Amino acid sequence: xxxxxxxxxxxxxxxxxxxxxxxxxxxxxxxxxxxxxxxxxxxxxxxxxxxxxxxxxxxxxxxxxxxxxxxxxxxxxxxxxxxxxxxxxxxxxxxxxxxxxxxxxxxxxxxxxxxxxxxxxxxxxxxxxxxxxxxxxxxxxxxxxxxxxxxxxxxxxxxxxxxxxxxxxxxxxxxxxxxxxxxxxxxxxxxxxxxxxxxxxxxxxxxxxxxxxxxxxxxxxxxxxxxxxxxxxxxxxxxxxxxxxxxxxxxxxxxxxxxxxxxxxxxxxxxxxxxxxxxxxxxxxxxxxxxxxxxxxxxxxxxxxxxxxxxxxxxxxxxxxxxxxxxxxxxxxxxxxxxxxxxxxxxxxx
Amino acid sequence: xxxxxxxxxxxxxxxxxxxxxxxxxxxxxxxxxxxxxxxxxxxxxxxxxxxxxxxxxxxxxxxxxxxxxxxxxxxxxxxxxxxxxxxxxxxxxxxxxxxxxxxxxxxxxxxxxxxxxxxxxxxxxxxxxxxxxxxxxxxxxxxxxxxxxxxxxxxxxxxxxxxxxxxxxxxxxxxxxxxxxxxxxxxxxxxxxxxxxxxxxxxxxxxxxxxxxxxxxxxxxxxxxxxxxxxxxxxxxxxxxxxxxxxxxxxxxxxxxxxxxxxxxxxxxxxxxxxxxxxxxxxxxxxxxxxxxxxxxxxxxxxxxxxxxxxxxxxxxxxxxxxxxxxxxxxxxxxx
Numbered sequence: 001x002x003x004x005x006x007x008x009x010x011x012x013x014x015x016x017x018x019x020x021x022x023x024x025x026x027x028x029x030x031x032x033x034x035x036x037x038x039x040x041x042x043x044x045x046x047x048x049x050x051x052x053x054x055x056x057x058x059x060x061x062x063x064x065x066x067x068x069x070x071x072x073x074x075x076x077x078x079x080x081x082x083x084x085x086x087x088x089x090x091x092x093x094x095x096x097x098x099x100x101x102x103x104x105x106x107x108x109x110x111x112x113x114x115x116x117x118x119x120x121x122x123x124x125x126x127x128x129x130x131x132x133x134x135x136x137x138x139x140x141x142x143x144x145x146x147x148x149x150x151x152x153x154x155x156x157x158x159x160x161x162x163x164x165x166x167x168x169x170x171x172x173x174x175x176x177x178x179x180x181x182x183x184x185x186x187x188x189x190x191x192x193x194x195x196x197x198x199x200x201x202x203x204x205x206x207x208x209x210x211x212x213x214x215x216x217x218x219x220x221x222x223x224x225x226x227x228x229x230x231x232x233x234x235x236x237x238x239x240x241x242x243x244x245x246x247x248x249x250x251x252x253x254x255x256x257x258x259x260x261x262x263x264x265x266x267x268x269x270x271x272x273x274x275x276x277x278x279x280x281x282x283x284x285x286x287x288x289x290x291x292x293x294x295x296x297x298x299x300x301x302x303x304x305x306x307x308x309x310x311x312x313x314x315x316x317x318x319x320x321x322x323x324x325x326x327x328x329x330x331x332x333x334x335x336x337x338x339x340x341x342x343x344x345x346x347x348x349x350x
Numbered sequence: 351x352x353x354x355x356x357x358x359x360x361x362x363x364x365x366x367x368x369x370x371x372x373x374x375x376x377x378x379x380x381x382x383x384x385x386x387x388x389x390x391x392x393x394x395x396x397x398x399x400x401x402x403x404x405x406x407x408x409x410x411x412x413x414x415x416x417x418x419x420x421x422x423x424x425x426x427x428x429x430x431x432x433x434x435x436x437x438x439x440x441x442x443x444x445x446x447x448x449x450x451x452x453x454x455x456x457x458x459x460x461x462x463x464x465x466x467x468x469x470x471x472x473x474x475x476x477x478x479x480x481x482x483x484x485x486x487x488x489x490x491x492x493x494x495x496x497x498x499x500x501x502x503x504x505x506x507x508x509x510x511x512x513x514x515x516x517x518x519x520x521x522x523x524x525x526x527x528x529x530x531x532x533x534x535x536x537x538x539x540x541x542x543x544x545x546x547x548x549x550x551x552x553x554x555x556x557x558x559x560x561x562x563x564x565x566x567x568x569x570x571x572x573x574x575x576x577x578x579x580x581x582x583x584x585x586x587x588x589x590x591x592x593x594x595x596x597x598x599x600x601x602x603x604x605x606x607x608x609x610x611x612x613x614x615x616x617x618x619x620x621x622x623x624x625x626x627x628x629x630x631x632x633x634x635x636x637x638x639x640x641x642x643x644x645x646x647x648x649x650x651x652x653x654x655x656x657x658x659x660x661x662x663x664x665x666x667x668x669x670x671x672x673x674x675x676x677x678x679x680x681x682x683x684x685x686x
Contacts, residue, residue: 015530027543077477087477169666171619173626174659177642181655286532290623294646304535305627308542320539324530 008335012328020321024097027313028071065113070095104321110314114307119318122303130292130300133215134284137222141280145227149234150261153242161232168228172287176221176294184217218291222284230276237269271341278334282327367668374665378424386417399653407653409644419657421636426665429551429631430617436556438610441563442599448521448564449571450598457512461503469496521568525561533558534623541630551630555617563609570602608673615669622662638662 062068072095074088103110109119152161167175241247242265250260289301296302300319307315339346387403390412399407399415406415447456469492478488503509528536536558544550574580583593624630625639638658645654 015527018527019530023539026540085477087475165670166663166667169615169619169670170659170663171623173623174642174662177646177655178659180646180649181652184649282532286535289535289538290627293627305538308539308629311543316539320531320535323532323535327530327532 008332012332016321016324016328019324020317021097023320024100024313024317025072027311027316028096066096066099069099072097109318112307112312112315114310114312114315119314122315123300123318123322126298126300126303129297130285130288133218133222133288133291133297133299134281136215137219137226137284138280140219140223141226141230142277144223145230145234148227148231149238150266152231152235153238154261164228164232167224170225172221172225173290173294175225176217176291179217179221179224180294214297218288218295218297221291222287226280226283226287230273233276234269234273237272238265241265241269271338274334274337274341277337278330281330282323285323285326363671367671370664370668371672374423374661375427377420378427381417381420381424384420386420387414388417396648396651406657407651409641409651409654410648411644415641415653415657418636418641419638419661422638422641422658423661425625425631425635425637426618426621428548429555429621430614433552433555433559433617434610434614436552437559437613438563438606440556441560442567442602442606444521444524444560445564445567446571446594446598446602448518449568450575450594451515451517452572453516453518454514456515456517458515459504459510459512461500461506461509463513464503464509465496465500468499469493472496518568521564525564528558528561534620537620537624538627538629541624546630546632548631548635551624554630555620559613559617562613563606566605566609567602570605571598574598574601611669611672615666618665619662622658 059068070091073091073093075091077086077089100110107120109123111118112122115122151157238261242261244265247260247265250264251257255263285300287301288299289305291297292299292302293305303315304319306312307319391397391404391408391414393412394401394404394408395412396410397404397408397412399405401407404414404416406419408414409418472495473489473492478484478491484491531539537554540554541551544554580593580597583597588597621631622637622639622642625635625637626643627639628643631637638661641654641658645651645658648654
């Protein structure tokens with residue numbers, strides 16, 4: 001058990017490090033440094049500046065952002081005349097990647113290129129809304145897919161299934177737009193507020209009902225698009241389990257059909273659903289990107305999308321790193337849940 | 351999916367689905383033949399459907415919605431069809447390799463492996479002297495050197511022994527690596543960083559989209575691998591490429607055939623999502639996602655939301671209908 005635990009942990013760390021490093025190199029080596037510098041130079045330099053002043057300002061901006069040192073341990077060497085000249089030059093530890101990673105390990109995620117605020121605070125502020133959005137959706141998805149799956153398995157309604165599949169085929173943003181069109185537009189039913197979080201700083205503590213009313217449509221769109229997969233999967237697993245002999249034995253023992261299903265078949269049918277659980281949180285985080293843009297919620301997804309559009313790499317990398325870590329933790333949790341739920345797996349060689 | 355999933359019943363809904371898809375393809379191909387208003391009609395912006403000259407109305411810029419729908423169909427197919435084909439090909443190749451050879455059965459002679467490694471290291475770490483004749487031919491020089499080295503090494507018996515290449519582990523590692531980020535997030539992040547164009551988007555989607563096909567094919571080939579007819583083919587001494595092309599591939603073809611329409615549907619919805627977010631495709635390219643984005647800004651113009659939604663829904667359901675059985679609760683639920 002302990003060996004499996006540590007190998008899993010090592011794998012988690014390795015994958016997270018690999019992805020973050022890859023994204024770091026991929027986003028920094030693209031030729032867009034000039035736009036970045038232009039933006040910074042324009043804010044601090046008077047309009048009628050000479051070319052030389054602009055250059056000085058750009059050099060200062062590069063130094064402030066730490067872009068004046070090499071990117072990675074190796075840089076491309078200059079073209080030389082010597083036969084078999086090395087293509088790469090070793091630059092030592094004074095490089096952007098080393099500096100960024102060592103700061104990250106000390107818990108310092110740097111500052112946003114756009115606003116100059118510390119990235120950690122930006123992420124914390126945005127996560128406040130996103131965590132309530134995703135946790136509410138996750139709880140609703142888990143709570144609703146269970147009875148829905150049982151109902152589908154027992155009754156097998158064609159119409160309900162067709163509706164579920166139609167919801168599943170539509171992209172998330174279309175469902176969100178349809179909800180906006182029908183439930184929050186002045187022409188139809190204006191039941192819910194359409195955009196944002198209302199007037200300044202509505203928080204859960206000060207006005208819970210008001211705060212929740214702003215979350216109804218975003219949560220509804222996440223739940224509606226996400227519910228088909230777990231419900232249909234559970235229904236399929238239940239249909240397989242119901243036909244097995246142990247259910248027949250339970251019925252022969254005198255249990256009613258509903259009770260045999262609930263107390264015997266359901267446990268076995270729930271096992272494959274653990275796999276879906278691992279995808280749930282990361283997928284909801286990705287979905288929050290779309291939903292927060294549509295409903296103008298100041299959350300994590302919107303922060304990431306805006307950071308990507310503005311090439312604000314410190315924010316982008318920290319956000320992506322967070323998603324990767326959440327994903328790895330949920331994978332790891334699922335493994336533990338499997339071992340808890342199914343004793344047969346514990347003795348199997350890894 | 352076993353062979354029961356193969357035969358879809360061809361009743362009226364199957365024909366309807368096929369008809370809609372053909373209509374979509376025709377709209378995408380023949381969009382230039384209709385004489386539709388091209389520029390913005392500034393006199394009639396936000397016009398409702400059935401306005402003279404604009405059958406499906408216009409958006410807030412006065413652009414014709416029907417034109418956006420037709421050219422949007424073209425964009426959707428232009429992105430999704432090449433991506434599906436490329437991703438299926440890549441996924442099939444990797445899945446077959448991982449499933450057939452596993453971790454131990456692809457054995458490569460040491461002299462071959464060693465010379466490739468030396469040539470690669472040479473190419474990556476050293477440059478030819480600039481301004482010399484060699485500069486343009488450097489890749490060919492290193493490749494030729496590697497070939498010579500391999501011939502030379504093969505004379506020694508200890509270099510002629512073989513080592514196993516862990517294909518299965520390599521493919522699985524790539525899958526785990528790609529699965530570490532949700533696909534939508536990954537595509538959005540990379541697509542914002544590169545210059546938007548159809549080619550880069552197709553390449554990016556291909557590189558992230560081969561995973562499901564590879565998984566399915568790998569599982570299927572691992573099943574086929576130990577069937578008697580394949581053992582017979584191996585025992586006959588057929589070369590690997592002949593076994594793969596004539597015995598393995600035809601038997602996992604049905605997996606690809608069911609996976610292609612489904613991934614086409616997913617890619618079309620991904621393309622509209624990206625266009626809706628304004629990511630990955632040049633802004634002047636019309637798309638259903640852009641119509642929907644215009645509808646978000648003007649929520650009272652229902653026609654901007656309803657028509658693209660209907661088109662998306664019909665397309666996705668038709669593609670699904672082509673592979674799924676007509677009674678969803680009996681057959682789809684039984685699929686593992």
